[in-house]
Amino acid sequence: MIPLLLFSSNAALAEEKSEKWHDETIYFLMTDRFMNGDHTNDQQVNNEDPSAYQGGDLKGAADQLDYLQEMGITAVVVSPVFENEAGAYHGYSVTDYSKLNEQFGTKKDLQKLVKKAHELKIRVLVDFPATRVSTDHVWLSDTDKADWFTSRSNQQDPAWLGEMAELNTANSDVQKALVDAAETLADDTEIDGYFFSNASQAEPAFWTAFADRLSKLHLIGELKDMTPEEGAAYEEAGLDSVTAPWVQEPLRKQFATVDRSSEEVKNLLLKEQEVLNNPLSTIHVTDSVLTDRFTLDMANENMFPGARWKMALTYMYTTPGTPAIFYASEIAQNGESGVDSHGLMNFRTDQELVDYIKQIAVLRSDLPALRRGTYEPLYEKDGMSVFKRQYKDETLIVAINNTGETKKVTIPAEELDPDKELRGLLAGDMSRAADGGFTLILDREEAEIYALAEKTGINFAFIGAMAVVYVTFMIFLYIVWKRGKRAVNKE
CATH class of the missing domain: 1.20.5 (Single alpha-helices involved in coiled-coils or other helix-helix interfaces)
Structure with a gap:
């Protein structure tokens, strides 16, 4: 610390957090696997069977909101809360949209969770499965609703979801019934929005009625196997933001190991800026409830998960878009898609990665350029990435060395300002222009976020x-x- 203290340290530009959703950092919370706060609703719990309910509930989630706030989380997506078929701990096999899942608690429990979250300035969204339901759904027994389904039983992907009935989203009555259910829950609980899982199974126009009736809520659509251009159509239809499946797999491939090209993800980020209506609100994730854990990719490459996660999360937190974490990624949860990847959250595990997430979350919160700034790649080669984020008078340079050796990169001085210096905010590095450029030197698997600032002189008072x-x-x-x-x- 002493070398840093020899220089005066002007605080980086900070700005009041706005109401815009691209300022958020999102956490996907699987209720049953997070925290058991009320043992009176454990009727279906069997801790000896990992495919059964494990006891997590809404009260338990509310009890751990402080933990999420400390980690810099500002919005939470709660797994589906509606009544589900027996054993469907994940919440996607909905049997009745007019009732809540008793395993997770009551409507009052959800209201309490929302109230506490709002006190902590955390927004709450609910995962709303609106394209497929349980084969035991109450609508299936109503003969007047025979045309509400395109399939009464169809094997789902991934396979662990089992057989489900697929809703006829082209039917206006289906659309109205779903919007009514969404509006009722929102009015009763004051949630801030919905995450529509499997949204791309319905045509974009299907979501327009949701946008019209739920105009005060933030609506996110989960897309699968789509391009940015196709994702833009869902925004045009009224969804406020979408997930980015086009980035997810390349991002995982890039950071599962070292020395992988970063060109594909860079080009996709530039494409998002070009074609999406709300590129800064686009949700970037690595793993999700449906995928293998990202940690499994790292293990398959014989890599240490801690360093891999740090590199990936730094990239996600500093590039354009809204970063999102699936529960237990912060403890490097492992497992194949399904039960194996839906282990219980462990709040007593090693805190090193959690502490690092806190550090980059503070920088993202305090530096508007990381949330709203322009994006300009400056250097990309075999895992070494340098890019500029700029917002108003704030200029940041992000350097991520996702390689197996120390790297030196020189940024031409005219790209920045030769009369200023680059001041490191993560590791405390510093660079001044010399021989026409700013030289950045990073050890292997290290990242730094530099603020372009006025040059600082030696602090003679401190030295004295x-x-x-x-x-x-x-x-x-x-x-x-x-x-x-x-x-x-x-x-």
């Missing part, structure tokens, strides 16, 4: 104070030595 302390200490040692010598001579 340190000199006085040093001289005083030397005089003290001399006096002690002299007294000791006299005592020996007297003996």
Whole structure:
């Protein structure tokens, strides 16, 4: 720390957090696997069977909101809360949209969770499965609703979801019934929005009625196997933002190991800026409830998950878009898609990765350029990425060395300002222009976020104070030595 203290440290530009959703950092919370806060609703719980309910509930989630706030989370997506078929701990096999899942608690429990979250300035969204339901759904037993389904039983992907009935989203009555259910729950609980899982199974126009009736809520659509251009159609239809499946797999491939090209993800991010209506609100994730854990990719590459996660999350938190974390990613949860990847959350695990997430979350919160700034790639080669984010008078340079060796990159001075310096905010690095460029040196698997700032001079007052302390200490040692010598001579 002493070399840093020799220089004055002007605080980086900060700005009041706006109401815009691209400022958020999202956490996907699987209720049953997160925290058991009320044992009175454990009727279906069987802790000996990982495919059964494990006891997590809405009260438990509310009890851990402080943990999420400390990690820099500002919005939570709660897994589906509607009544489900027996054993469907994940919540996607809905049997009745007019009732809540008793395993997770009551409507009052959800209201309490929302109330506490709002006190902590955390927004709450609910995962709303609106394209497929349980084969035991109450609508299936109503003969007047025979045309509400395109399939009464169809094997789902991934396979662990089992057989489900698929809703006829082209039917206006289906659309109205779903919007009514969504509006009722929102009015009763004051949630902030919905995450429509499997949204791409319905045509974009299907979501327009949701946008019209739920105009005060933030609506996110989960897309699968789509391009940015196709995702833009869902925004045009009224969804406020969408997930980015086009980025997810390339991002995982890039950071599962070292020395992988970053060109594909860079180009996709630029494409998002070009074709999406709300590119800064686009949701970027690595793993989700449906996928293998990202940690499994790392394990398959024989890599240490902690370093891999740090690189990936730094990239997600500093590139354009809204970063989202699936529960337990912060403890590097492992497993194949399904039950294996839906382990219980462990709040007592190693805190190193959690602490790192806190650090980059603070920077993302305090630096508007990371949330709203322009995006300009400056250098990309085999895992070494350098890019510029700029917002108003704030200029940041992000350097991520996702390689197996130390890297040196020189940024031409004219790209920035030769009369200023780059001040590191993660590791405290510093660079000044010399020979026409700013030189950045990063060790392997290291990242730095630099703020372009006015040059700082040597802090002579601090050096003087340190000199006085040093001289005083030397005089003290001399006096002690002299007294000791006299005592020996007297003996």
